[in-house]
Structure formats: C-alpha cells, structure tokens
Amino acid sequence: MSSPLSDLREMLAGRAPVAGRIISVATGSARVATAQGVVEVALDGTGNVGDRVAVRDGRAMRVQEAVEVSVFWV
DSSP states (O other), rough: OOOHHEEEEEEEEHOOOOEEEEEEETTTTTEETTTTTTEEEEEEEEOOOTTTEETTTTTEEEOOOOOOOOOOOO
C-alpha cells in the first residue's frame, strides 16, 4: 500500500507512472497520448493501438483492462 506523501514525491521526481493510450506503434516503440501530451516511448512486450498503458522511465507497460464481473443476487 502506498502513502499519499510518497506518491507525491514520486510525481514531483518524475518517477510516477503516467497513464495513456497507444496511438501508433512502430518497431519497438510507441506513441502514447497522455494527459500531459503525446510521448514516444519504448514498448515492453506487445501493444496495439488503443491499448491502455502506464508510462514509466521511458517505457510503456500494458495495463490490464477491468474485467466485467457477473453479479448474482441471492
């Protein structure tokens, strides 16, 4: 579990991951649209246009999408 103070320190130091979506993919790199603008980063593993990723230290890592869960009423 993280604390808000350590999260703030990471954000200010530029080490906190930034969320975004892949807008284009080239060999080993991807352009990612984030709230701060478009960044070009190395792509860890595979990724397709439209995938959600976390950008940290110049690398994009795919974020697992939320899975819809069935609700059963008893």
